[in-house]
Amino acid sequence: MESVSNRISYVLAATLSVLLTSGIASAQQKAAPTQQATASAQQKPDIDPLELVRRASNNEIKANSVQFYCMFKDTTEYKDHSITKEFLRTPQGGLFTTLLINGHPLTAEERQKDNERLEKFANNPEARRRRREANAADDKRSEAMLSSLPDAFLYDYAGTDRGPNGEEVVHLKFRPNPGFNPPNHETMVYLGMEGDMTIDRRAMRIAKIDGTLFKDVDFGWGILGKLYKGGKFIIVQRDVGGGNWEEVQETLQFYGRILLVKSLTIWSTETMTDFRPVSPDLTVAQTLDLLHKSADVVAANGGGVNQAQDNHK
Numbered sequence: 001m002e003s004v005s006n007r008i009s010y011v012l013a014a015t016l017s018v019l020l021t022s023g024i025a026s027a028q029q030k031a032a033p034t035q036q037a038t039a040s041a042q043q044k045p046d047i048d049p050l051e052l053v054r055r056a057s058n059n060e061i062k063a064n065s066v067q068f069y070c071m072f073k074d075t076t077e078y079k080d081h082s083i084t085k086e087f088l089r090t091p092q093g094g095l096f097t098t099l100l101i102n103g104h105p106l107t108a109e110e111r112q113k114d115n116e117r118l119e120k121f122a123n124n125p126e127a128r129r130r131r132r133e134a135n136a137a138d139d140k141r142s143e144a145m146l147s148s149l150p151d152a153f154l155y156d157y158a159g160t161d162r163g164p165n166g167e168e169v170v171h172l173k174f175r176p177n178p179g180f181n182p183p184n185h186e187t188m189v190y191l192g193m194e195g196d197m198t199i200d201r202r203a204m205r206i207a208k209i210d211g212t213l214f215k216d217v218d219f220g221w222g223i224l225g226k227l228y229k230g231g232k233f234i235i236v237q238r239d240v241g242g243g244n245w246e247e248v249q250e251t252l253q254f255y256g257r258i259l260l261v262k263s264l265t266i267w268s269t270e271t272m273t274d275f276r277p278v279s280p281d282l283t284v285a286q287t288l289d290l291l292h293k294s295a296d297v298v299a300a301n302g303g304g305v306n307q308a309q310d311n312h313k
Helices: 008-016 049-063 108-122 125-152 186-192 284-300 305-312
Strands: 070-077 082-090 093-101 153-162 168-176 193-200 205-213 217-219 225-227 232-239 245-258 262-277
Touching: 049 125, 049 153, 049 168, 049 193, 049 205, 070 093, 082 284, 093 108, 093 125, 093 284, 108 125, 108 284, 125 153, 125 186, 153 193, 168 186, 186 193, 186 217
Parallel strands: none
Antiparallel strands: 070 082, 070 262, 082 093, 153 168, 168 193, 193 205, 205 232, 217 225, 225 245, 232 245, 245 262
């Protein structure tokens, strides 16, 4: 992936539209009257769960228009391998270099190929433009995902405690709203999802979503595709400095099928660390230089990403 928005909205849209990008299109569901989600009567008196979700969702949508230009490390663990990358986000889009494969620095041949890939893409304005357009389409889907959160579920207050930095966080339980009529393909998955949501009350941002499919979810009456019961995702985001909220953890575990015969497996855990701001005025040459230096530092430390992070401080 050329760039990562690292917003809960983007991840929801990107994750839950996997079946669509695999060639699945769902039939229209029979319309049902929309019923606004209501809070549990057992809620804490001064906390309205629905209002919290509505305000936090609106803030996540607004956050999509605020760009934080930065570098960060991204490690994704799959069932049989892992990849660590260094991302650099610029006004022209994101670029990345591969740092580690299965915890080890790249071989000389792998490094050469990765550098060629990076420089070819970085110096191809048309390719980067197409990627920005694709990301813009993802942003539209993500806004629909977030704007549907208040109506898609019924929310119950589940407690209040303190976050890692002493901030007040509110825990909510959510379950499907039977009156919700999905406005698009992606939000159909909400019909079979339940879980927990954590909201930072001061920042009014969604700090965590932990969702699980409690039943199979069909696309096109199951003919075109299905996500199986038990699939889940966990998304965690936090303030990484200067009031900039970024996704720092993502776990995806989904199983299903496509077009009756093709199986679908999504299994990954992604962790983002070492966020550092960069100038929005970086040239392509300067961007490449920063990425190459980061790869060199990690290689010199024998794959020690933690040590490489210390060298950046």
